[in-house]
Amino acid sequence: MVTMKTPKKKYYRKQVDLFRLIQKIKLWPSRNGILHGVKSFKIKGVYAEITTHCNQKITIRNSRKSRAARWLRNKWFFRKCKGCRIPNWKLKKFSFTFFSRHQGSQLK
DSSP states (O other): OOOOOOOOOEEEETTOOHHHHHHHHOEEEOTTSEEEEEEEEEEETTEEEEEETTOOEEEEEOOSSSHHHHHHHHTOOSEEOTTTTOOHHHHHHHHTEEEESSSSBOOO
């Protein structure tokens, strides 16, 4: 019989760069509240290009206070993308991620 362990709590700094956060978490919240899985991530100066698993290409700017950064820190999303097929273990791991101002990794 296989028992499911609860994921270990991860702590990250609250004001970490958006590019580092996306490279670590591999998730992207769209403006509609749909959570996408990140397939590839290419940095091009102050901009980056994200390719999701459902083959959408998104160009983003590096910002700590952007909508996407806030949504990732607060874990706001309405549903997961059907085309990206994000596994449940990844969502569970994401739900055990905490962002703190005074402690955690700075993702350097």
